Amino acid sequence: MIKTRKITLLAIIISQALVLHYIEGFIPVLAPGAKLGLANIMTMVTLVIFGFKEAMVVVVIRSVLGSLLGGSVTGILYSLSGGILSGLAMSLLYLNFQSYFSLMGISTAGAVFHNIGQLLTASWIFGTIGILYTYLPILMLAAVITGYFNGLVTRYILKYLHNKLEIKQ
Amino acid sequence: MIMDKFMKPKIGDLFIYLFIVVLIGLSLLGLRTMSIDRSNTVVQIELDGKVIDSYEISQEGEIEAQEIRVDTGQGEYNIVRISSEGVSVIDANCPDKLCVGSPTIKVPGQSIVCIPHKFVVRIIGKSQGDNAVDDTAS
Numbered sequence: 001m002i003k004t005r006k007i008t009l010l011a012i013i014i015s016q017a018l019v020l021h022y023i024e025g026f027i028p029v030l031a032p033g034a035k036l037g038l039a040n041i042m043t044m045v046t047l048v049i050f051g052f053k054e055a056m057v058v059v060v061i062r063s064v065l066g067s068l069l070g071g072s073v074t075g076i077l078y079s080l081s082g083g084i085l086s087g088l089a090m091s092l093l094y095l096n097f098q099s100y101f102s103l104m105g106i107s108t109a110g111a112v113f114h115n116i117g118q119l120l121t122a123s124w125i126f127g128t129i130g131i132l133y134t135y136l137p138i139l140m141l142a143a144v145i146t147g148y149f150n151g152l153v154t155r156y157i158l159k160y161l162h163n164k165l166e167i168k169q
Numbered sequence: 170m171i172m173d174k175f176m177k178p179k180i181g182d183l184f185i186y187l188f189i190v191v192l193i194g195l196s197l198l199g200l201r202t203m204s205i206d207r208s209n210t211v212v213q214i215e216l217d218g219k220v221i222d223s224y225e226i227s228q229e230g231e232i233e234a235q236e237i238r239v240d241t242g243q244g245e246y247n248i249v250r251i252s253s254e255g256v257s258v259i260d261a262n263c264p265d266k267l268c269v270g271s272p273t274i275k276v277p278g279q280s281i282v283c284i285p286h287k288f289v290v291r292i293i294g295k296s297q298g299d300n301a302v303d304d305t306a307s
Contacts, residue, residue, distance in 0.1 A: 102179045
């Protein structure tokens with residue numbers, strides 16, 4: 001892919017991720033602390049189209065800018081820790097064990113590790129590991145549902161982009 | 170069609186769900202052990218910004234439920250209940266009764282506040298000393 005084209009595409013993906021990151025704050029979710037994790041869709045799309053490095057770039061830029069857009073400064077810590085951990089997990093699964101996992105599975109794993117990363121940060125900030133135990137079960141259940149949904153969305157986006165972008169695989 | 174290979178659930182997905190089940194199990198286990206190990210938890214009652222009373226919760230196993238009546242001056246009172254389920258305010262004669270309606274608190278860092286009586290009951294972790302919890306939105 002030509003460099004200019006790549007930069008432009010990444011910029012578009014990041015801005016889409018940012019918008020998703022921002023608007024999902026307005027969507028009420030049943031469990032406290034649970035989120036839809038819509039921005040994860042764009043991370044996965046980047047991971048499939050470009051690869052590991054670009055996916056992490058999208059995650060980091062989206063987390064920092066997203067927290068500046070609508071949130072507190074400590075929000076950056078939560079976003080970054082969750083985003084990076086889930087990015088690493090998804091990259092590992094997608095790049096090394098692609099034939100064993102579906103996109104839904106990879107997305108679910110991403111959601112799980114996003115929650116783990118955030119809860120570890122919260123435990124560290126609050127100075128008690130109790131937060132991890134208390135919130136993990138409910139967030140894990142939420143991750144199964146949102147992860148599957150995000151995986152489905154990613155699949156359909158990729159299906160469409162595949163025709164439009166001539167992605168070579 | 171390259172994307173077809175992602176269409177169906179695959180065998181690896183099972184491992185992810187298994188992993189989730191194990192994590193839930195572990196955290197529930199952790200929750201159990203945590204509720205027994207309350208060795209460094211203190212329930213603190215504050216009035217008008219000053220700590221007037223604190224109760225260490227260090228017993229193994231079940232805590233004997235106790236109800237504490239706190240007189241907050243001029244016939245005003247709040248009754249705090251400390252038990253295995255946590256700490257709650259079960260009765261008060263403040264006008265808004267928001268403290269009575271507050272949910273039961275369990276984890277260090279949580280608190281129940283009664284603004285009309287300038288009354289706060291909070292759970293603090295002893296090791297932390299002063300509870301410097303930053304109010305962060307998650």
